[in-house]
Amino acid sequence: MSATAVSASSGRTGAPARGARRGRGRFTARTALYVVLVLLAALIVLPLVWMLVTSFKTDADAIRNPYSLPSPLSVDAYRTLSGGQQPILLWLWNSLAAATIQTVLIVATASLGAYALARMEFAGKKVVFGLIVSTLLVPPVVFLIPNYLIVQNLGWLDTIFAITVPGAAGAFGIFFLRQFFVGLPVEIEEAARIDGAGDLRIFLQVVLPLARPALATLAVLSFLNNWNDFLWPVYVLLSPERMTLQPGLSMLQGAYRTHFAIVMAGAVIASVPVLLLFAIAQRQIVDSVTGAAVKG
Amino acid sequence: MAYLFLAPFLALFATFVLAPAAYGLWISVTDWSPFRDVQHFVGLRNYADLFTAGSPFHDDFWQSMGATGVFVLASVPFLVVVPLLVAVLLNQRIRGGTVFRTIFFAPYVLGVAVVGVVWGYVLDTQSGILNHLAHAVGIRADIPWTVDTPWVWVALVGVTLWWTSGLNTVIFLAGLKGINTELYEAAALDGAGAVRSFFAVTLPGLRPVMLFITTTTVLASANMFGQSYLLTKGGPGNATRTAIMYIADQGLSQNNMAPAAAMSYVLFAFLAVVSLINFRLQRERLEKGRVR
Numbered sequence: 001m002s003a004t005a006v007s008a009s010s011g012r013t014g015a016p017a018r019g020a021r022r023g024r025g026r027f028t029a030r031t032a033l034y035v036v037l038v039l040l041a042a043l044i045v046l047p048l049v050w051m052l053v054t055s056f057k058t059d060a061d062a063i064r065n066p067y068s069l070p071s072p073l074s075v076d077a078y079r080t081l082s083g084g085q086q087p088i089l090l091w092l093w094n095s096l097a098a099a100t101i102q103t104v105l106i107v108a109t110a111s112l113g114a115y116a117l118a119r120m121e122f123a124g125k126k127v128v129f130g131l132i133v134s135t136l137l138v139p140p141v142v143f144l145i146p147n148y149l150i151v152q153n154l155g156w157l158d159t160i161f162a163i164t165v166p167g168a169a170g171a172f173g174i175f176f177l178r179q180f181f182v183g184l185p186v187e188i189e190e191a192a193r194i195d196g197a198g199d200l201r202i203f204l205q206v207v208l209p210l211a212r213p214a215l216a217t218l219a220v221l222s223f224l225n226n227w228n229d230f231l232w233p234v235y236v237l238l239s240p241e242r243m244t245l246q247p248g249l250s251m252l253q254g255a256y257r258t259h260f261a262i263v264m265a266g267a268v269i270a271s272v273p274v275l276l277l278f279a280i281a282q283r284q285i286v287d288s289v290t291g292a293a294v295k296g
Numbered sequence: 297m298a299y300l301f302l303a304p305f306l307a308l309f310a311t312f313v314l315a316p317a318a319y320g321l322w323i324s325v326t327d328w329s330p331f332r333d334v335q336h337f338v339g340l341r342n343y344a345d346l347f348t349a350g351s352p353f354h355d356d357f358w359q360s361m362g363a364t365g366v367f368v369l370a371s372v373p374f375l376v377v378v379p380l381l382v383a384v385l386l387n388q389r390i391r392g393g394t395v396f397r398t399i400f401f402a403p404y405v406l407g408v409a410v411v412g413v414v415w416g417y418v419l420d421t422q423s424g425i426l427n428h429l430a431h432a433v434g435i436r437a438d439i440p441w442t443v444d445t446p447w448v449w450v451a452l453v454g455v456t457l458w459w460t461s462g463l464n465t466v467i468f469l470a471g472l473k474g475i476n477t478e479l480y481e482a483a484a485l486d487g488a489g490a491v492r493s494f495f496a497v498t499l500p501g502l503r504p505v506m507l508f509i510t511t512t513t514v515l516a517s518a519n520m521f522g523q524s525y526l527l528t529k530g531g532p533g534n535a536t537r538t539a540i541m542y543i544a545d546q547g548l549s550q551n552n553m554a555p556a557a558a559m560s561y562v563l564f565a566f567l568a569v570v571s572l573i574n575f576r577l578q579r580e581r582l583e584k585g586r587v588r
Contacts, residue, residue: 030390037385041399044458048403050425051414066428105308113305120298128302135313139519139567141540141560145547146316146323169312174305199297228407230522231540235548246409250526253413260417271410278405282398285405289463290470 048271055265062261077265086255088266090241091248094160096273098244099226102164106222107215110173115203117174118181119189129178132171144231151236162236163244167226173218176288180214181207217284220277224285227274245270324557331551342558353546353555359534360542361563363524367538368517371453375513376506379461383468384498397469401462408459412526415455416442419527448528448536455523460516464509471505472498507578511571518567539563 054062055077057070065071081088116122117129147166156162184207192206208215227245234247243251249266256262278285324342326335345351382400386393403411418425419441427438441451475498483493499506521540524530530537543563547556 033385033388033390037390037396040382041396044399044403044462047414047418047458050418054417063423066423066425109305109308112301116298116301120301122298125298128306131314132309135317137568137571138317139515139560139564141519141543142320142564143313143316144544144560145553145557146319147312148548149323149553150312150316150319165308166312169305169308171309171313199301203301224405228405228409230408230525231544234525235544246407249407249409249413253416253526258423260420260423263413264417267410267413271406274405274407275402278402282401286397286401286466290467 051264051267051271054261055268057261059259059261062264063258074261077259077261080262081252081265081269086248086252086266087241088245088248088252088269091243091245092269094242095227095244095246095270098160098163099223101160102168102226103219103222105164105168106170106173107219109168110177110218111208111211111215112203114174114177115181115207118178119186120199132174136171136175144235148235157236158238158242160242163226163229163233167229167232173222176218177211177214180211184210213284216281217288220281220284221288223277224274320557320560323554324561326554328554328557329551330553338554342555343562345555346558346562353552353559356534356542357539357559360537360539361566363534363536364518364520364539366449367452367520367536368514370449371456371517371520372510372513374453374457375461375464375517376509378457379464379509380468380502382461382465383472384494386465386469387472397466400465403459404462406459408522409526411455411459412522415451415458416527419451419455442527444532445535448532451527452520452523452536455527456517456520459523464513467505467509468502471502475501503578507575510578511574514570514574515567518563518570 050067053070054066056073056075057065058072058074058076061070061072061074117125151157151162151166154161156165188210189202189206192202197205230246230250233244234250237243237247240248240251245266249263249270252263252266323335325337325339327338328335346354346357348354386397386400390396417423421427421438421440421443424441426441430437430439439447441447479497479501480493483497488496519540520538521544524536524538524541528536530541539559540563543556543559546552546559
């Protein structure tokens with residue numbers, strides 16, 4: 001019996017019992033495994049390295065020596081971008097502002113709403129929740145044209161409202177946080193209620209602090225989502241100074257057709273913030289995307 | 297009190313989700329023009345036109361639906377199988393598993409615009425690194441990755457694979473961790489090798505995850521927009537102009553809002569049917585799997 005237990009605890013792998021075949025065959029199989037993984041990792045990383053390297057080249061160098069290191073090391077591309085008709089620093093600022101505003105909107109409205117749906121009883125609760133969740137199944141293109149007209153009627157075209165407010169109405173935040181609130185032990189809230197706290201106080205002082213990890217995850221996902229949004233800003237943002245980085249990059253690509261150093265510098269600026277965010281919040285991001293699939 | 301808590305979200309939800317869903321349906325049954333104040337109800341004419349050969353949007357719309365279909369069929373098998381294999385590799389007892397997982401997932405956090413311009417450079421016919429490398433190993437032809445068929449499809453699928461396969465990889469990996477290891481031991485005792493136990497234990501154990509992944513991947517591929525917009529501009533001709541690209545262009549750039557709204561609902565219906573079929577098929581296998 002104990003033998004089974006030992007091999008079970010050490011055997012959390014695809015083909016554990018194969019470990020019985022020891023020695024050289026096993027060694028080469030493991031080496032091959034690492035070789036494959038390292039090659040795959042290189043395939044993932046190389047285009048990004050190349051983006052970074054090229055962004056520090058002069059145009060002539062980029063065309064003449066596509067896969068050597070920059071010589072001379074040049075920041076011309078970045079200088080061009082910060083000066084010219086493509087105000088990339090302004091786009092960076094617009095992207096940061098839009099992603100932050102939308103994240104705050106989502107976390108604030110979704111946490112309040114999700115708490116009501118998780119903990120409170122009221123007429124029409126099932127209908128409201130069903131309606132919200134069912135819209136998760138509707139492809140976004142259905143909302144594209146009518147939302148464009150709504151945003152136009154509100155006078156929001158080419159403003160930061162267009163790229164922050166409509167996107168905050170999605171059902172994901174409510175769905176995600178409700179799951180979390182339902183899983184919280186209700187006793188803590190009941191204890192606070194006995195102490196005389198009202199709904200709002202319980203929510204703000206008891207529930208929100210407990211929900212901090214879930215709120216942080218939702219915030220990171222919302223930020224990434226808004227930062228990377230492409231189709232919508234391409235159509236609702238019109239003037240160069242209102243642009244965010246994603247549609248801006250597409251503009252750069254058009255304006256500097258063969259000036260690869262400049263386009264790559266733009267891509268570096270657009271990717272560094274999200275790669276940093278990913279480096280910090282890696283676990284939360286990966287856990288949240290796998291959670292839905294594996295639980296469901 | 298509950299209504300007060302819900303009010304801020306519901307205000308947003310009503311304005312930018314419920315209202316547009318109904319509004320879009322209304323637009324699709326009118327002769328909508330942004331240059332007129334009054335719109336007229338025309339019944340299902342916009343829908344009927346989409347199904348009538350020779351009417352103005354018929355050919356282009358179905359070409360874009362066809363391009364979307366080609367992309368779904370060409371991309372989904374790779375987007376499912378490659379992440380599955382990578383997840384199986386990562387699920388072995390290895391050092392640095394988390395590091396590899398992080399690297400494989402990383403491209404997914406980038407926006408499609410970054411992916412599009414970086415790969416636009418990699419795949420550029422004259423100056424791209426891929427064709428330079430091809431030259432270095434003796435392939436003289438300049439491969440028109442983003443310019444000509446069938447290369448454009450190879451490029452679009454390859455780039456999408458690079459960009460998003462990390463997502464499916466981590467989901468598969470989580471699914472693999474959930475498979476009872478005793479099943480592998482039992483399989484090994486029965487003399488099953490790595491390949492046999494993959495088909496006898498791993499795949500059946502992943503069925504629920506597989507349903508989730510195929511459904512979400514088909515939907516994601518059917519909603520493809522940015523890769524074509526940035527890499528091929530929908531070309532050559534309109535070969536890679538996807539349905540989303542065509543609908544957005546007709547509705548928002550060409551002011552043909554009513555036909556475009558009808559198209560978006562037709563696409564929605566298509567996707568609903570495809571998801572339903574996929575769900576049915578896989579649920580049957582799921583139930584059979586349980587009986588066995």
